[in-house]
Amino acid sequence: MGALGTLLAVFIFLAAFGLKLDREYQRGVIFRLGRINGVRGPGVYWILPFIDQKAQLDIRTKTVNxxxxETVTADSVTIRVNAVLYYRILSPDKAINKVENYELAVYQAALTTLRNVVGQNNLDDVLQSRDKINTKVQEIVDEITEPWGIVIERVEMKDVEIPTSMQRAMAKEAEALREKRARLIKASAEQEASIKLAEASQLIVENPVALELRRLQMLTEIGAENNTTTIVMLPSDFLTLAKRLSESIQVDQPKSHQHEDGKG
Structure with missing residues (x-):
């Protein structure tokens, strides 16, 4: 019984010692006598004590800051850029077997790729086309890390620092563009006003009575709005027109009376 009890105790110890547990976001790479025997998890599983060894990896998305x-753009401007990269492990066995330190390897690949891609673009492209640069960096780094069983989910440039002298130059350029735009708008408005004025002048020449009627309407509106007596100096042309209209009416009235007398 003593020997049997000892064997039973050893068996229980080995069984318990070989039990492993991985969470939902963890995977275990099993090495048996130095060779990869497979990937286990999540949940509870058992390995051979002293024969199997387990390397545990986290397959959740990780960030790399x-x-x-410093890098030099294609138009020879020295700038400082930083970014953040998101990646996760797809094949734990490759991540642990194909590269010594996958975290450091991903960081170095992202670092050099960001510098190279930024250096291939002008400063304006770096400032205005960040999405394009982010996508390019992501594609290149993903191609590098694919043999390691790692996928690059996203790359985002955070800050772009440019020299102070360049900032002042860009501010002056922006101010000049704003002034130019304002001048163009003003010139366009003046041109449109000139066209309208020319059209109005042509209308006056063709129909001067319309102008006088419009003036009379304006005077009526002013009197109605202020509700006071308004004294104005009428233009001489309008007075002349009014005089002619009055004379015409006076000439017509005697003719009307004569015609009535003849009937009587």
Whole structure:
């Protein structure tokens, strides 16, 4: 019984020692006598004690903060850029077997790729086309890390620092563009006003009575709005027109009376 009890105790110990547990976001890469025997998890599983070894990996999305680094753009402007990269492990066995330190390898690949891609673009492109640069960096780094069983989910440039002298130059350029735009708008408005004035002048020449009627309407409106007596100096042309209209009416009235007398 003593020997049997000892064997039973050893068996229970080995069985318990071989039990492993991985969470939902964890995977275990099993090495048996130095060779990869498979990937286990999540949940509870058992390995051979002293024969199997387990390397545990987290397959959740990880972030890599790329520190600010100096680079020269295609138009020879020295800038400092930083970014953040998101990646996750697709094949735990490759991540642990194909590269010594996958976290450091991903960081170095992202660092050099960001610097190279930014260096291939002009400053304006770096400032205005960040999405394009982010996508390019993501594609290149993803191609590098694919043999390691790692996928790059997203890359985002965070800050772009440019020299102070360049900032002043850009501010002056922006101010000049705003002034130019304002001048163009003003010139366009003046041109449109000139066209309208020319059209109005042509209308006056063709129909001067319309102008006088419009003036009379304006005077009536002013009197109605202020509700007071308004004294104005009428234009001489309008007075002349009014005089002619009055004379015409006076000439017609005697003719009307004569015609009535003849009937009587």
């Amino acid at each position: 790329i520190e600010p680094q």
